Amino acid sequence: MSKLTFPNNFVWGAATASYQIEGAWDEDGKGESIWDRFTHTPGNIADGSSGDVACDHYHRWPEDIELMQSLDLQAYRFSIAWPRILPRGRGQVNQAGLDFYSRLVDGLLEAGITPFPTLYHWDLPQDLQDEGGWPARSTAEAFVEYADVVTRHLGDRVKHWITHNEPWVIAFLGHQIGEHAPGWQDWPAAIKASHHLLLSHGWAAPVIRDNSPGCEVGITLNFTLTFPASSSPADVDTARFFDGYMNRWFLDPLYGRRYPADMVADYAAQGHLPAEGLAFIQPNDWEAITAPTDFLGVNYYTRVVLSAESRPQDQLEPASQATGLERTEMGWEVFPEGLYNLLNRLHFDYQPPKLFITENGASYSDGPDDAGNIDDQRRLDYLRQHFTAAHRAIQNGVPLAGYFVWSLLDNFEWAKGYVQRFGVVWVDYETLERTPKASALWYKDVIARNGLAND
Ligand code: FCB
Numbered sequence: 231m232s233k234l235t236f237p238n239n240f241v242w243g244a245a246t247a248s249y250q251i252e253g254a255w256d257e258d259g260k261g262e263s264i265w266d267r268f269t270h271t272p273g274n275i276a277d278g279s280s281g282d283v284a285c286d287h288y289h290r291w292p293e294d295i296e297l298m299q300s301l302d303l304q305a306y307r308f309s310i311a312w313p314r315i316l317p318r319g320r321g322q323v324n325q326a327g328l329d330f331y332s333r334l335v336d337g338l339l340e341a342g343i344t345p346f347p348t349l350y351h352w353d354l355p356q357d358l359q360d361e362g363g364w365p366a367r368s369t370a371e372a373f374v375e376y377a378d379v380v381t382r383h384l385g386d387r388v389k390h391w392i393t394h395n396e397p398w399v400i401a402f403l404g405h406q407i408g409e410h411a412p413g414w415q416d417w418p419a420a421i422k423a424s425h426h427l428l429l430s431h432g433w434a435a436p437v438i439r440d441n442s443p444g445c446e447v448g449i450t451l452n453f454t455l456t457f458p459a460s461s462s463p464a465d466v467d468t469a470r471f472f473d474g475y476m477n478r479w480f481l482d483p484l485y486g487r488r489y490p491a492d493m494v495a496d497y498a499a500q501g502h503l504p505a506e507g508l509a510f511i512q513p514n515d516w517e518a519i520t521a522p523t524d525f526l527g528v529n530y531y532t533r534v535v536l537s538a539e540s541r542p543q544d545q546l547e548p549a550s551q552a553t554g555l556e557r558t559e560m561g562w563e564v565f566p567e568g569l570y571n572l573l574n575r576l577h578f579d580y581q582p583p584k585l586f587i588t589e590n591g592a593s594y595s596d597g598p599d600d601a602g603n604i605d606d607q608r609r610l611d612y613l614r615q616h617f618t619a620a621h622r623a624i625q626n627g628v629p630l631a632g633y634f635v636w637s638l639l640d641n642f643e644w645a646k647g648y649v650q651r652f653g654v655v656w657v658d659y660e661t662l663e664r665t666p667k668a669s670a671l672w673y674k675d676v677i678a679r680n681g682l683a684n685d
Pocket residue numbers: 247250395396399452529589636643644652
């Protein structure tokens with residue numbers, strides 16, 4: 231029996247996001263967010279649900295900290311709801327919102343759990359949306375104001391900050407595919423949104439550092455590796471295009487390479503650029519976007535296998551070819567090798583000083599048996615295989631510093647509603663009772679031994 235041990239000081243945690251767990255959507259002075267508006271508009275969410283109540287974490291956070299403590303989690307990645315802090319997006323500060331996160335941070339620290347907040351996990355104040363949202367440069371300015379307010383209040387205690395979660399999803403799933411809030415199908419708007427997200431990250435990073443001495447700042451990107459279904463030039467080109475669209479479009483500018491030339495050419499040829507081309511980019515933007523960061527957050531779930539036919543005429547989402555490999559209930563192929571490939575690629579191609587896996591996990595709806603136990607063996611297997619892949623990458627020299635399982639709790643899975651369950655802890659949505667699944671108890675053991683028994 232061999233054993234895989236992770237480096238000393240490796241951080242084991244779990245992640246959530248404000249809109250997916252908090253509920254209390256209009257309490258204590260919180261403003262409306264684009265996700266409130268989107269879910270309250272019929273037809274947008276598969277099961278017609280919303281995050282109005284979600285896991286009620288806003289009221290149950292002390293219990294959730296106890297839960298994390300019972301699992302020996304070392305760190306907790308959560309997000310801060312911008313409209314709780316600045317209900318109109320900018321200007322007037324809502325002290326009750328700051329107090330909520332301040333109490334949460336204090337509670338975590340008392341429990342010995344390191345807070346890793348994300349400033350933006352998609353719940354933009356609706357008022358900013360009404361002024362143009364992320365396609366407007368003024369939203370990037372408002373983000374800096376918001377980041378300043380939050381980090382001035384929490385920066386003494388929080389020492390790990392993530393600016394944005396998954397700019398691809400915000401920009402393209404939200405503005406081009408339209409499956410997420412604000413639900414647009416507008417390529418030029420999506421491209422502008424992506425730029426303003428990166429810009430706001432770069433502008434905020436030095437502000438966060440000033441307010442939070444000695445802190446580490448990073449951004450979280452989602453990665454989907456794209457494999458060609460065959461070696462035909464058309465399939466290879468399709469994989470190149472979608473790699474540019476999902477991965478390089480964000481990585482390249484952050485690491486000083488500006489937008490990938492092949493993608494700018496493709497977008498221009500396909501008529502996707504704004505009428506003025508890239509004139510919305512100002513000369514100093516590049517320097518801002520490349521603001522030094524301390525780590526890159528990596529969200530990894532799956533890969534896609536693409537042929538020329540998987541590129542739909544209307545350029546919406548690419549469809550992954552059947553490979554025969556297992557898929558989770560999201561329809562996402564289980565491909566742990568991709569995590570190993572990805573971590574190596576990020577390290578050898580872009581050299582971030584350090585990496586954290588800020589999300590990795592699987593949707594399986596296994597629920598309680600007659601005795602109340604939840605045997606989510608498939609999630610446990612998924613995590614074990616991905617931990618093993620991460621360990622191999624570390625052996626290869628990748629400076630991976632921690633791992634956050636998605637998710638601590640079953641929660642509101644955006645456009646899919648509550649049907650998809652990613653939690654290592656089961657949530658009964660009738661009673662809101664939490665029950666650790668087998669995967670959570672196994673994870674506790676992984677944390678205790680700082681690795682895998684490999685048995
Ligand atoms: C990621 C999101 C996260 C969750 C997982 C399944 O794209 O960051 O909130 O929905 O997917």
